[in-house]
Amino acid sequence: MVKRLLIAGIIMLLISLPCGIAKEVTSSGDRYFDDGRLDEAIREYEKLLGKNKKQPEIYFKLGNAYCKKGNLEKALEAFNLATQFKPDYADAYQRLSEVSMQIGVPEDELRVCLKKVQKDPNNADSHLQLGLIYYKRNLFDEARREYETAIGLDPRKAEAYFNLGVLYQDFNTHDKAAEMYKKAIEVSPNYDKAHFNLGISYYQMGRVEEAVSAYKRVIEINPKYAEAYVNLGIACFVKGLYSDALEALKKALSQCSNIAKIHYYLGNVYHKMHKTDEAIVEYKKAVEFNPRLVAPHFNLGVIYLKEKMVDQAIKEFTNVIVLDHDYADAYQKRSKAYELKGDRVNAQSDYNSYQHAKSAFARIYKEENVSSYYEGSSPDK
Template sequence: MSPVSKAAVLLLCCVPLTLHGQTTAKQAVHPATCSLSPADAALARNALESYNKGDLEQAKPQLIKLAQTYPCQTELQAAAGMALADSGDNAGALPFLEHAHTQNRNDAAIAFNLGVAVMKSGNTKRAEEIFSNLVKRAPAKPDYHLALAEVQMQREEFAAAAASFEKANAALRAVNAPVSLDMRIDWATALLKNGQPAKAKDLLADPEPLKSAPAQEILAESEEKAGNYTEAVKHFQLAAQLDPSESMIFGFGNEMLQHWSFGSAIDIFKYGVSKYPSSELLQMGLGIAYFGNHSYDLAAQPFQSVLQRSPQNATAAELLGRSCEVASSASVAGCDTLQAFADAHPENAMASLYAASSILHQATDTRDTARAESLLQHSLKADPRLADAWYELGVLQHSRNQWDESAASLEHAVELRPAFPEAHYRLSRAYARLGKGDKAQAEIALQQKYAQQTKDENNRRMQEVITFLTAKN
């Protein structure tokens, strides 16, 4: 759920504009007259009537012209501002609304509409000040509390937002007005983000949320925060069934990834990709699910698909590289895409490393070792402290019986990453070939010492890619 209150947004855009009050306050923008000519008074009535009927195209140019001609007319200033705001031009609306508010600070409707425009323009601090003042002036108005809650959600002031929603609820109950499900969902979101999952769950405990995908998503997140993972999965599944949108399917699949239920995640993301084949997020999810399930050959294909659509996507390139690095097949479809990415991004050390690694995983009689070595050199030029690149270079030199060179490269690798069992093992073999038996034995001991840490490191890397996917959402 977004931290922006959807219920409040719907409410604000539907509040009827109450424009009233005229003033003769002095104004320096135009020379002036504060009295409308009979002809302009008729035009103003027609323009306001058109606006109230929703004929924005007819009303807006007339209201703007009249407001510019009669700067002392508060009603016209406010109406022109609202017409511009309704058309999406908040920047154009603000000067008119500001001027109207300056002329009549006691007009709550003008202040409210100014607050909405200010909030939409991105100045949430000032919007919060405007709505806070309105709440103090009229604490029984639920609209004001909801507007304040929305801006507090935007500012990630979740405790304050939850309190504002509670006051809006009380104001609505006081006049026997219904509390919409949208408002309860937003209120529950504030509570959830404020670390109160039990209260969020209680808000959505009646039967109505059973038919709402957003409500089910909040219930799922509430159960998850409370540690009730089985219940969380049920709610995520129901949310995806009620609304099989890209985001909902992703949420369900991502929940499976969080608990390393990779088989279930594969099924969910496969369905999502079949429904939304151009979704890079779902493709990434599918690739990560395959990767977590140790189906590395299959993992490469979704990552390749993303990289083909977005050639600048460094994360997709890295995940493709990780898949190709550990794939069982000598030639996995999609791994050749890495080389093109590495050529286009020589500054990306990991891309060059993975491209080289994919070549070195090919059959001995077909792999282009010169190309692989060139890519490794590019990788080390971009990042001389990349232990994996030194390791791969050492292994390549090992295959050529270049024992001195291999030992030197592998020494760099273990110096940069002492807990590197594969590098210690390869280095022990290089030392043995060079007649350095004592050093070879010492490296074998280090290889055995760090073997368990490698398993832990692989688990950490798996968690990294899952965390990446969650962050993207």
């Protein structure tokens, strides 16, 4: 508990802390503290916090009272809260550090890295590492600041450009992400990860042909980059280059760990090529490797429904609904299957469920869209 509280406070520490001290908040608790009447002082400070919890100076004084009383864990908690409500509270950070050393709480990686940066603020690698730590803790503004600082100190720092690109990509700013990946590649032309992520950015921006080129470049640099073959196959599929898509996806099968996903995409390609038997084989393999995948079950149902194989279609759409009971299209398709079977009661029931799911969740998935691949939610038990 103490370690967790310490970490929660430390992650808000900024590189440069202002020297100013917050204006004193006086109360009867201060007089009790000066007189050595610590229990009364603690009660008074806690009364003030009961009225308004966002008072960092009171938490600081409470921490000092607990510290003087010998209750270091409570002191640590109070100093931590002071820094949470006032992230630039230098005195609170100092006391937090002192108390943590007294009770033997180990320093976390953020504090260690902060010390390195403070000791040598012109070290680009230290800022890059600090940015990575901030990123892992979802402190994205701080991470961006550190990556940019690293680049300012060393414009040849390819990894800093790459990580900044990842940050932009996380927020769907794909044009800026692509710009950063290209800068990383300028510095390090054979940076395979940068080429790969550049391909993703191009794909997300609808620049599919450029995405294909990026993935091909990845494979030139690193022929064992399995996900590059997968994404190349998907991009070729979108462009209508079905033979190229099959070739890339089949190469991925021997290298990629997510075999189920690749069989699903192969099924999509065959389905689009009107090779129904081959598509069925691939979709079945996908659910064989991972029965929780929704999309291949759905696409199998679509094929069976089209072929008037009603019972098989109902089975597959039922699998979809078990995995994701809000999947509106599955109800609609199963309704049609029941209608073909002459079961009007279940057909009407499923149609009602379709209307409800459609209006409540607006989750209508396209049967053959590669982006519809996902793992379903856990079935109800």
